[in-house]
Amino acid sequence: MTAVITSGFDRTLPRHVSLRQTWRDTVIMAKRSLIKMRRTPEQLIDVTLQPIIFTVMFTYIFGGAIAGDVQSYLPMFIPGILVQTVLTGAAAAGTTLRDDMDKGVFDRFKSLPMARIAPLSGALAGDLVRYLIASTITFVMAYLMGYRPGGGLTGVVATVLLVMACAWALSWIFALIGVTMKSSRGVQGISFLVLFPLTFLSNVFVPIDSMPGWLQAFVHINPVTHIVNAARDLCNLGTFGADGWYALLGAVAVLVIFAPLAVRKYRTHT
Amino acid sequence: MTHEWAIEAHGLVKDFGSQRAVDHVDLTVAPGIVYGVLGPNGAGKTTTIRMLATLLGLDGGEASIFGHDVVRDAHRVRQLIGVTGQYASVDETLTALENLDIFCRLQGLTGKAVRAKSDELLASFGLTDAANKPLQNFSGGMRRRLDLAASLISRPPLIFLDEPTTGLDPRTRSQMWDTIRELVASGSTVLLTTQYLDEADQLADRIAVIDTGRVVAEGTSDDLKSLVGSAALQLTLADAADAEAACAAVARVTGATPTLSPENRRLNAPLTETSRVTEVLLALREVGIDIAELQVSKPSLDEVFLTITGHPTEPAIDLDLEEATR
Numbered sequence: 001m002t003a004v005i006t007s008g009f010d011r012t013l014p015r016h017v018s019l020r021q022t023w024r025d026t027v028i029m030a031k032r033s034l035i036k037m038r039r040t041p042e043q044l045i046d047v048t049l050q051p052i053i054f055t056v057m058f059t060y061i062f063g064g065a066i067a068g069d070v071q072s073y074l075p076m077f078i079p080g081i082l083v084q085t086v087l088t089g090a091a092a093a094g095t096t097l098r099d100d101m102d103k104g105v106f107d108r109f110k111s112l113p114m115a116r117i118a119p120l121s122g123a124l125a126g127d128l129v130r131y132l133i134a135s136t137i138t139f140v141m142a143y144l145m146g147y148r149p150g151g152g153l154t155g156v157v158a159t160v161l162l163v164m165a166c167a168w169a170l171s172w173i174f175a176l177i178g179v180t181m182k183s184s185r186g187v188q189g190i191s192f193l194v195l196f197p198l199t200f201l202s203n204v205f206v207p208i209d210s211m212p213g214w215l216q217a218f219v220h221i222n223p224v225t226h227i228v229n230a231a232r233d234l235c236n237l238g239t240f241g242a243d244g245w246y247a248l249l250g251a252v253a254v255l256v257i258f259a260p261l262a263v264r265k266y267r268t269h270t
Numbered sequence: 271m272t273h274e275w276a277i278e279a280h281g282l283v284k285d286f287g288s289q290r291a292v293d294h295v296d297l298t299v300a301p302g303i304v305y306g307v308l309g310p311n312g313a314g315k316t317t318t319i320r321m322l323a324t325l326l327g328l329d330g331g332e333a334s335i336f337g338h339d340v341v342r343d344a345h346r347v348r349q350l351i352g353v354t355g356q357y358a359s360v361d362e363t364l365t366a367l368e369n370l371d372i373f374c375r376l377q378g379l380t381g382k383a384v385r386a387k388s389d390e391l392l393a394s395f396g397l398t399d400a401a402n403k404p405l406q407n408f409s410g411g412m413r414r415r416l417d418l419a420a421s422l423i424s425r426p427p428l429i430f431l432d433e434p435t436t437g438l439d440p441r442t443r444s445q446m447w448d449t450i451r452e453l454v455a456s457g458s459t460v461l462l463t464t465q466y467l468d469e470a471d472q473l474a475d476r477i478a479v480i481d482t483g484r485v486v487a488e489g490t491s492d493d494l495k496s497l498v499g500s501a502a503l504q505l506t507l508a509d510a511a512d513a514e515a516a517c518a519a520v521a522r523v524t525g526a527t528p529t530l531s532p533e534n535r536r537l538n539a540p541l542t543e544t545s546r547v548t549e550v551l552l553a554l555r556e557v558g559i560d561i562a563e564l565q566v567s568k569p570s571l572d573e574v575f576l577t578i579t580g581h582p583t584e585p586a587i588d589l590d591l592e593e594a595t596r
Binding site for chain 2: 004005006007008009011013014015016017021024025028031032035036039040103104105106107108109110111112113114118268
């Protein structure tokens with residue numbers, strides 16, 4: 001502390017955060033959330049236990065009733081439960097963010113000349129690891145129950161990548177809830193109110209044609225339905241069709257609407 | 271706005287609901303000094319700092335840091351400031367080193383410079399041995415030190431310290447004072463808030479006294495003290511029941527109503543001349559009031575605060591803390 005500090009008048013200062021810095025700050029913040037995950041492994045309980053329990057439970061509950069037997073239910077069900085499990089993992093993003101923001105360290109982030117989006121985008125990017133864990137366990141369970149995806153390993157990897165990308169985009173909805181609500185309890189409540197219709201009012205568990213017409217209408221516009229269809233195509237056939245593009249389009253639309261809203265809310269949050 | 275002030279703020283206003291936390295605060299702080307913002311809890315000190323540090327929006331007025339507007343040019347302002355809040359703004363689940371690592375990188379350091387800077391700061395704040403320990407095991411003082419270290423990464427020319435010594439033990443507190451003096455010696459400007467009059471007196475080149483969201487007095491410590499006369503008389507009564515009679519007797523001699531401490535035993539009275547203390551004592555003997563203790567001193571900021579705002583700073587707890595550090 002002996003060297004002389006440059007005066008505030010003699011410094012050249014960029015006026016805005018560059019795109020490159022935004023990317024760099026996001027990576028730094030993602031690393032931060034990975035360190036936190038490693039330090040508090042209980043954060044990973046949902047993405048490790050849930051795929052084990054849900055995959056087995058729903059397969060044996062619905063398998064016989066819907067597809068006649070468990071083996072013929074697996075190709076339809078596994079891609080669906082994968083999407084459901086990963087999205088449930090994404091729904092925790094809001095609560096984590098809320099808890100984090102209530103701590104003093106967010107004051108420092110706000111006072112630093114860093115990209116305003118980075119504390120959010122970084123945390124959400126760190127969550128990709130959670131999605132990867134959930135996806136891996138889901139497929140391991142499916143394999144143990146006798147599922148052999150027709151799309152092979154490539155199809156499975158492509159499915160996981162697609163689902164992770166879509167979940168990351170949809171997690172901005174939960175991030176917005178996280179920065180808007182005052183308590184993490186409230187965040188959790190609202191997040192589940194959003195999550196349940198999104199995942200259950202889709203084709204995850206049952207074929208659409210068993211539903212009444214008005215419900216079918218919603219199910220058809222639900223981006224989750226398209227993600228599930230695209231995942232089934234990739235997993236079972238190794239193909240990427242219209243549903244895949246709809247899924248990606250839906251993801252981009254959610255991202256474009258919710259990311260700016262979440263960042264704006266975060267900036268004005270006191 | 272002219273480019274000569276480190277901080278220039280005019281008519282700052284902040285409302286929380288119907289409550290006005292900051293009510294038209296003006297502040298001008300020259301570069302290279304310690305500027306103290308002194309006031310009791312809830313006076314609006316923290317809110318003022320948060321507005322100046324771009325952490326909180328303004329509901330009125332304007333402010334600039336080294337000529338850059340805190341609202342329009344927030345990103346530039348953030349490159350010029352370090353902020354150490356009342357509650358340590360560091361990451362509890364990470365180690366000290368991991369904290370500094372992240373803050374260094376977020377300020378644009380890369381590669382070996384990150385580790386070098388972190389090590390340098392840990393060493394100068396005496397935290398090298400605790401570098402790899404999680405913060406859960408840190409004492410309040412260590413947390414504060416780490417927090418301040420994190421604020422100094424970019425060697426900012428302006429540092430905001432919000433009650434930097436509240437809750438610290440006397441030894442850590444005097445270490446913090448030394449650090450602040452070193453910072454200013456190396457060319458930084460420091461704006462610090464405090465509820466300790468003693469602290470403002472010791473550290474600050476200029477002081478703004480703030481009460482219920484307003485600046486009620488501003489100047490050097492001597493300026494403020496001169497507001498209350500050249501000397502102060504402090505009497506401790508043998509019997510608290512005499513308080514009223516004693517006040518009346520003192521007022522007759524000095525011409526100013528003395529202020530009473532909360533427990534009714536201590537009287538503070540400004541004196542125009544130190545020699546008048548004899549007359550006061552005579553007056554008290556006449557009415558038969560016994561005195562346990564008597565002290566004549568240069569007025570402390572305590573008296574200044576009392577005189578300006580009409581109420582004491584903070585009750586007993588703070589006084590005790592202050593005495594503990596003397």
